[in-house]
Amino acid sequence: MLATNDYKGGENFDLRDILLKGRKMSFHKKLDFFSDFIKGLTTRKEMQHLRCITSAADRQVDVIDSYSGHVKPMLMFGSNNYMGLANHPYVKEYVSGIINKFGVGIGGPPLLNGYTILHKELEERLAALKGCEDALIFSSGYGANVGLITALLNNNDIVIYDRYSHASFSDGIKMSGVRAVHFPHNDVKELEKYLTRINVDEGRNVFVGVEGVYSMDGDIAPLNRIVPICKLNNAILILDDAHGTGVMGKTGRGTAEHFGLEGKIDISMGTFSKTFAASGGFVAASKPVINYLRFFARSYMFSASAPPTVIASVLAGLDVLENEPELINKLKLNIDYTAQRLTELGFENNSLTPIFPLKVPEGMNIREAAFKFHQRGLFLNSIEYPAVPKSQQRFRISVMATHTKEDIDRMMTAIEEIWDEYKQLNFSEYTLLTSNKTFMN
Numbered sequence: 222m223l224a225t226n227d228y229k230g231g232e233n234f235d236l237r238d239i240l241l242k243g244r245k246m247s248f249h250k251k252l253d254f255f256s257d258f259i260k261g262l263t264t265r266k267e268m269q270h271l272r273c274i275t276s277a278a279d280r281q282v283d284v285i286d287s288y289s290g291h292v293k294p295m296l297m298f299g300s301n302n303y304m305g306l307a308n309h310p311y312v313k314e315y316v317s318g319i320i321n322k323f324g325v326g327i328g329g330p331p332l333l334n335g336y337t338i339l340h341k342e343l344e345e346r347l348a349a350l351k352g353c354e355d356a357l358i359f360s361s362g363y364g365a366n367v368g369l370i371t372a373l374l375n376n377n378d379i380v381i382y383d384r385y386s387h388a389s390f391s392d393g394i395k396m397s398g399v400r401a402v403h404f405p406h407n408d409v410k411e412l413e414k415y416l417t418r419i420n421v422d423e424g425r426n427v428f429v430g431v432e433g434v435y436s437m438d439g440d441i442a443p444l445n446r447i448v449p450i451c452k453l454n455n456a457i458l459i460l461d462d463a464h465g466t467g468v469m470g471k472t473g474r475g476t477a478e479h480f481g482l483e484g485k486i487d488i489s490m491g492t493f494s495k496t497f498a499a500s501g502g503f504v505a506a507s508k509p510v511i512n513y514l515r516f517f518a519r520s521y522m523f524s525a526s527a528p529p530t531v532i533a534s535v536l537a538g539l540d541v542l543e544n545e546p547e548l549i550n551k552l553k554l555n556i557d558y559t560a561q562r563l564t565e566l567g568f569e570n571n572s573l574t575p576i577f578p579l580k581v582p583e584g585m586n587i588r589e590a591a592f593k594f595h596q597r598g599l600f601l602n603s604i605e606y607p608a609v610p611k612s613q614q615r616f617r618i619s620v621m622a623t624h625t626k627e628d629i630d631r632m633m634t635a636i637e638e639i640w641d642e643y644k645q646l647n648f649s650e651y652t653l654l655t656s657n658k659t660f661m662n
């Protein structure tokens with residue numbers, strides 16, 4: 222175990238400190254150091270990760286309170302289950318039927334024995350959803366990004382990508398060895414500058430990577446400007462629409478539909494872990510791109526297929542999106558109501574999506590605040606440094622179609638109370654820093 226003085230100030234550590242300090246430690250010392258860090262968080266009731274849920278993923282879930290050991294009901298505001306499909310009666314019945322016919326597993330990758338008629342049907346429906354010729358399914362969204370980038374991009378190419386792109390996109394970049402530059406978040410002018418400056422030699426391909434809906438901020442990429450710029454500069458656009466698929470656009474086809482650009486995206490990537498509340502990912506593109514990926518995307522070739530149960534849940538989810546358009550309308554009403562209530566509380570927001578970043582003032586201990594939400598029976602995810610810069614730490618509120626107005630009101634009351642407690646404790650700093658409610662941002 223570490224001597225206590227090694228751990229001094231542990232409460233101020235974050236995961237990046239652990240990584241940096243750990244580099245200079247022996248293997249066992251590093252593990253002890255990390256165990257002590259987690260123990261410290263738990264003792265101070267600042268550990269809200271790995272909360273164990275004992276019920277279906279719904280607007281309300283039962284959670285084992287790791288501090289009391291009791292199961293308590295909590296309102297879920299941290300799930301990507303935006304449409305409530307995880308526990309939708311039609312989806313459950315459909316999947317039950319599929320279990321009886323196909324069993325639960327698959328036992329191999331798609332190119333060998335892991336490709337069923339369900340996988341084929343889902344690929345066709347995803348291609349149609351995105352207005353593309355073809356699609357292929359990966360066993361995770363992470364694998365979809367890594368697979369498509371490592372297969373399609375190489376060190377002779379260049380990729381220009383938004384600075385807020387997901388870890389799976391940047392990991393793909395690292396693994397592929399492609400030359401990469403990022404542009405400031407949603408700064409189309411900077412993107413254009415890069416594109417016009419690049420000297421496109423023979424054989425060098427230029428790719429652009431953006432997300433439809435950004436997972437930490439909930440804002441959207443201005444595809445209406447990005448798509449024409451890419452076309453003009455012969456750049457191939459890769460759109461990660463993990464959070465936009467099933468949510469954005471009139472019928473949930475995604476962020477391209479929101480802008481009236483269906484079928485105009487070169488390569489569309491999506492996941493099953495958000496709106497479809499399952500797991501897995503996909504890429505939709507032209508037939509040649511998809512054929513190529515089937516044989517060169519290593520996370521596709523060398524990983525077992527998603528089992529029929531998962532594929533069936535996505536097929537059923539697509540049925541629900543088609544047959545129950547009122548779900549999208551309900552989600553939009555909840556988004557509008559949340560935006561309105563947050564604005565009333567003084568939080569700057571203009572979200573068109575179910576993701577609301579609740580930025581915490583720099584002096585606020587986000588882990589302590591997370592416990593206060595937990596105590597009030599509200600399940601929110603805290604996003605800490607180094608996942609975001611220190612000044613940008615936040616709670617990420619995810620609103621679902623299944624939430625009621627009363628659920629949203631309950632969350633707002635909690636936010637108001639927790640921020641008020643902070644304000645009272647830090648009154649002098651607060652008055653120095655700001656003269657109005659903008660301290661909340």
Ligand SMILES: Cc1ncc(COP(=O)(O)O)c(C=O)c1O
Binds near residue numbers: 363389436464
């Ligand atoms: C934008 C984005 N892309 C890709 C992924 C990876 O998807 P999955 O969790 O399904 O592997 C995520 C998941 O958080 C995401 O937010």
